[in-house]
Amino acid sequence: MILTASEAEPAVWPAALAGIALALPLLGAVGLAARRHRTGSGSRWVAAALAGIATLGLAGLMAVPVRELHLVAWLPPAGPLTLHFGGPGGWLAVLTAAALTGALVLSRSESAWSPVLVLVALSGANAAFLAGDFLTRYVALEVVGLAVGLAPLTVGDQAGMDRARRAYLWLRLGDAGLLIAILLLFEAAGTLAIEPALAAGARMPAARVAMVGTGLLLAVWIKVGAWPAHRWPGASRGTAPTLRTWLYGLAVPNLGLYLLYRTTPLVGLHGPLATAVIGAGTLGLVVLFVSAARGAPGSRTAVTLNAALGCAAVVLGPAAGKTSVIWLAMLATPLRLAAWAADTRLVGAAAPKGQAEPAAWLGRIARAMSAVVEHRVLNTAAAGLFRSLTGAADLAYRVVERDELGVWQRVTGAALRSNRSGHGDGDRLLESATQSTLAISRWLQRRHTGRLRRNVAWYVIGLTAVVVWVAGGVW
Amino acid sequence: MTTVAMLAILVVPAAMAAVLVVFRVRLRRAAGWCAGAASLLTVVASFVLLGDLNLGHEPVLVASWVPSESIVLGLHLDWISFPFLLTETIVTLVAIVYAWGYHHTDERSPLFYALLLVFGIGMSGTTLADDMVLFYTFWELMLVASAVLILVWGDAPPGGPSRRAVTLKYFIITHLGSLMVLIGLLTIYNAVGTDTFSALRAGHGLPFELIPMVTVFFLIGFSVKMAVFPLHIWLPDAHTVAPMPVTIMLAAAMLSMGTYGILRFPFSLFTREQLGGFAVPLMIVGIVSEIYGALMALAEEDTKRVVAYSSVSQMGYILFGLGTLTQAGIAGATLQVIYHAIVKALLFMVVGLVVHGTGRRRLGELGGLGKLMPVTAVCGAIGTLAIAGTPPLCLFDSEWMIFTGGFASGHTVLAAVAVLGSLLTVAYALWFYGRIFFGQVPEGLHAHRGPWALLTPTVLLATLAVVEGIFPAPVFVWVSKQVALLLGGMP
Numbered sequence: 001m002i003l004t005a006s007e008a009e010p011a012v013w014p015a016a017l018a019g020i021a022l023a024l025p026l027l028g029a030v031g032l033a034a035r036r037h038r039t040g041s042g043s044r045w046v047a048a049a050l051a052g053i054a055t056l057g058l059a060g061l062m063a064v065p066v067r068e069l070h071l072v073a074w075l076p077p078a079g080p081l082t083l084h085f086g087g088p089g090g091w092l093a094v095l096t097a098a099a100l101t102g103a104l105v106l107s108r109s110e111s112a113w114s115p116v117l118v119l120v121a122l123s124g125a126n127a128a129f130l131a132g133d134f135l136t137r138y139v140a141l142e143v144v145g146l147a148v149g150l151a152p153l154t155v156g157d158q159a160g161m162d163r164a165r166r167a168y169l170w171l172r173l174g175d176a177g178l179l180i181a182i183l184l185l186f187e188a189a190g191t192l193a194i195e196p197a198l199a200a201g202a203r204m205p206a207a208r209v210a211m212v213g214t215g216l217l218l219a220v221w222i223k224v225g226a227w228p229a230h231r232w233p234g235a236s237r238g239t240a241p242t243l244r245t246w247l248y249g250l251a252v253p254n255l256g257l258y259l260l261y262r263t264t265p266l267v268g269l270h271g272p273l274a275t276a277v278i279g280a281g282t283l284g285l286v287v288l289f290v291s292a293a294r295g296a297p298g299s300r301t302a303v304t305l306n307a308a309l310g311c312a313a314v315v316l317g318p319a320a321g322k323t324s325v326i327w328l329a330m331l332a333t334p335l336r337l338a339a340w341a342a343d344t345r346l347v348g349a350a351a352p353k354g355q356a357e358p359a360a361w362l363g364r365i366a367r368a369m370s371a372v373v374e375h376r377v378l379n380t381a382a383a384g385l386f387r388s389l390t391g392a393a394d395l396a397y398r399v400v401e402r403d404e405l406g407v408w409q410r411v412t413g414a415a416l417r418s419n420r421s422g423h424g425d426g427d428r429l430l431e432s433a434t435q436s437t438l439a440i441s442r443w444l445q446r447r448h449t450g451r452l453r454r455n456v457a458w459y460v461i462g463l464t465a466v467v468v469w470v471a472g473g474v475w
Numbered sequence: 476m477t478t479v480a481m482l483a484i485l486v487v488p489a490a491m492a493a494v495l496v497v498f499r500v501r502l503r504r505a506a507g508w509c510a511g512a513a514s515l516l517t518v519v520a521s522f523v524l525l526g527d528l529n530l531g532h533e534p535v536l537v538a539s540w541v542p543s544e545s546i547v548l549g550l551h552l553d554w555i556s557f558p559f560l561l562t563e564t565i566v567t568l569v570a571i572v573y574a575w576g577y578h579h580t581d582e583r584s585p586l587f588y589a590l591l592l593v594f595g596i597g598m599s600g601t602t603l604a605d606d607m608v609l610f611y612t613f614w615e616l617m618l619v620a621s622a623v624l625i626l627v628w629g630d631a632p633p634g635g636p637s638r639r640a641v642t643l644k645y646f647i648i649t650h651l652g653s654l655m656v657l658i659g660l661l662t663i664y665n666a667v668g669t670d671t672f673s674a675l676r677a678g679h680g681l682p683f684e685l686i687p688m689v690t691v692f693f694l695i696g697f698s699v700k701m702a703v704f705p706l707h708i709w710l711p712d713a714h715t716v717a718p719m720p721v722t723i724m725l726a727a728a729m730l731s732m733g734t735y736g737i738l739r740f741p742f743s744l745f746t747r748e749q750l751g752g753f754a755v756p757l758m759i760v761g762i763v764s765e766i767y768g769a770l771m772a773l774a775e776e777d778t779k780r781v782v783a784y785s786s787v788s789q790m791g792y793i794l795f796g797l798g799t800l801t802q803a804g805i806a807g808a809t810l811q812v813i814y815h816a817i818v819k820a821l822l823f824m825v826v827g828l829v830v831h832g833t834g835r836r837r838l839g840e841l842g843g844l845g846k847l848m849p850v851t852a853v854c855g856a857i858g859t860l861a862i863a864g865t866p867p868l869c870l871f872d873s874e875w876m877i878f879t880g881g882f883a884s885g886h887t888v889l890a891a892v893a894v895l896g897s898l899l900t901v902a903y904a905l906w907f908y909g910r911i912f913f914g915q916v917p918e919g920l921h922a923h924r925g926p927w928a929l930l931t932p933t934v935l936l937a938t939l940a941v942v943e944g945i946f947p948a949p950v951f952v953w954v955s956k957q958v959a960l961l962l963g964g965m966p
Contacts, residue, residue, distance in 0.1 A: 075872055076951045077803060077879070135875075139866040146865060158842075158914035165905045172863075172901050180891050183882040211887065393770035400705045 014066045018083055020057030021093070021126045025050055029119035044242075047115035048104035051122055055097040058126060061085045062094065068132055075135065078192050082132030088326040089258055093129035095333055096254050097122060103246045103337065113154045114240035118247055121147035125251050129258060133192045134182040138175070141219075141255060145171040148252060151243045152235050160238070167235035170222055171252075174229075177218030178259075184212050194262065201266050209270045216263040217277060217314070223256025225303070226310030227284030234303050241341065249340030250333060253306060257313055257329040264322035274318040281315035302339040309336070477527045477534040480520040481550055484564065484599050487520075488513045492589035492596075499585035507575045510588035514568040514595065521564045524552050535673070540608065546670050551605035554956040555743060558809055559735045560602040562816045566728040567595035569820060569932040574720035576928030577827055578628075587628055591720065594620040598728055602735060607660045607670040614653060617732070621717075621725060622646045629716040632777060632836065641712040648709040652699025656736065659692035663744075675744055676960075686749050690741045694753065697740075701733030701790045704764040711771075714783035719827040722779065726786050727820035731812040734793055738809070738961060747800050747962040757798025758881070758889045762896055764791030769899035773906060778826045778836050781907050782819070785862060788900060789815045795893050796877035804880020805961060806954045810873035813950060814861075814943060818870055821858040821936040825851055828925040828933060829911060835920065838907070843916035850930060852912045854937040859908040861940045863901040869943040 028050040032043050064085060071081040100122055104115070124143030131137035149168030152160045186192055188208070189200030201212055222229045236248040267274050288308045309332050316324045491513035495506055502509060527534055536550040552560065571591055578587060597617025604610035622642050629638035636644075664670050666681050681689070695706070702710040714722050741750060768788025775781045789811070796808030828851045829844065830836045845852040861868035874897065881890030924930075943950065 075875060076948055142866050161909040161913040165909060168905065169901060172898055176894050176898055179878065180894050183879055187882045390770055393767050396767060397771065400708060
């Protein structure tokens, strides 16, 4: 039985602990942002302390008897925002927050903004792990996505802006898939509460299940960084160690894995979709393995490992059940942290010399596969799609707005010509009417030119008369 | 009191405009303040009317004009018109305050402010009118006032079309739309014999076979004002050439009059069943407009044109929401009108600050302004993220509702395309912001801080975009009451 805050009074402790886990990091981020020029390296320790307290708050929430807490109704038709305590989501939140505390303590160089961004992301991640409804989860994931997008901006150059845009767009693409799935589930269940919505989703027709599953998997795929959506974490290049190691390397993939954990039962209901997911994940693993055998540059090791873990997760979920995903997330956390931490040190360094050349046949396969891995094929396809879209827009612009084909000119010209040839008498009548109007207009202009004040006075008198007349009619 | 408040919204700015014209020499320096005071009074009067609406009263003012033809002149405020009235009066006020800092005072300044007030009267009158004569009169008044403002005070970019050409295009195309509306109105009047909207809503008795034809005229006519693809061709040039305060009023307030027209006529007079055949075409046109506007915004180099095309895209969202014919979709579309007004005015103000501060308006000539204009950069970031639909900023709320309506309508594929199309909005918003505020400062670029008259309304609107996003409930309540009056009474 799920105890909600209203059933298990008093709810003061859960609310206070939730405040510590969710609001405290956010408030800390605001404070650090306001004082970032004064605190210097101390901001890292402040952030570490806040992350540690938030971790304790999350651990405390695992122990309270209350399982659910209703917050405010933000968007009235969507129902109240809800937090759900306990279960794998809670444990993953504790693990992720503890990892941030460790990363901040061990880190040696942080930029002024990185403690701020990781605290914002921690707040969002905690809310996403504990969310009891889809609206809270979506908004929380967007907050994390925003922190991910802002992180490359701390580098401070145009390249940083380009990387920020790329990372944020990738995450928004995933969130678009998530939004489609959420709204379809909402339509089926009439509620955004996750459990009932997923239960209603399981009763939907197969085509709808496939659509919901595809949307959710798009979000999962991008967040876990599985091949071929594995390149966006590379946008963290050059950012502070904690941003790279924790935010890009751990928090977002863990959020993706938790989403996969919730999604897996629904995906499992649709055989062809589950098969396709397992197939795509396996293909990704093979490609990444070949790529690694070919000798990936050192600076991409963490991205490749991240992608491999992501592919393993999407294969494991439908194949071995949802619990396996959580185990993978838990066990892989130290590995991810170590890989990203090592990778951060390698950034900027030249690729290690003396790499072993792969065997000739393996090299050929690797080169072919790496064309896909390196996104040449996918980039070309995406660029082609974008070019066709912009081409269509450009054509529409030229035809509709600039009338480069002269369509409007021809149409209006033809209309005028037919008007003139077919209505000779009418034309003459029109012409004389125009001339008369012009003459009257000129006479009026001559009479009134330079006498604006008098004209306006007459106008005001006339307007007043109208107002009086109208008012007389009213009263 | 409510009658006085309703009249004040029209009479006070009209009287002030007349005073400004008559005493234009003496009031040269004080013209902005006088116009601002009159505009502030209209905002206060709108809130007075809100109190009355909340009590369940709908202010009405009726005068018989041509009794033999059953033509009456009437003003009436209900929940359909209130969100638009409030939006329009507030936008007019912030545009006038912005003009204090943007417009150089000269001997023609009183005329400029008088015309801004008349432009505002046109929009207020359109929302308050309860009969066809007043509605059309005010509808055309806003066109004439805005056209004169563009013609006389417009700022044509080098190499672009002249002010005269832009004004003519704007006038002729939007007037053609107005004529479509007029045909629809006259058809209804001829068939029903009354020109009062209240009487029409009570039971119009319009012959069934006329409903599709009238609806087509209304939809095309009002879509011209909304500037949805392909009826938007007046918008980019008009927004680019118009002086910034006028651009703000055009983009943030006047475009919403098209939405108001659609809600006031087809959606208010006809039932969901009668409009069922228009749902998919409206949604498709909405999606095309959303995507086309976003792509053009990505392609443009002129900062004002980027934001102008963004309006075409945003109007696509609104039309899509209306096309769903669902409670959530229509409520979302109305919310989008209100929030788009806030965010679009904010973005144009940011562009105005950039142009004012640097003297440059092309993206290629800008960059790195985040360090030189920090307040503008923060306001721009809020506007950019808001237009990209990022929670918890205001446009997220309305887009959520619109997309909810899309899926509730049963047209799942169209709704999914609309959601995916929104990624292009994110793309152009980030591109636009990054080019202005990030990267290296181009050689020779100097930026000076904007005057308080430019910064204050900008900061105010940025704050409003955040506050409205976090606390949307009051506006939701207004819009819910509005939706209950539409499509024959929605549940």
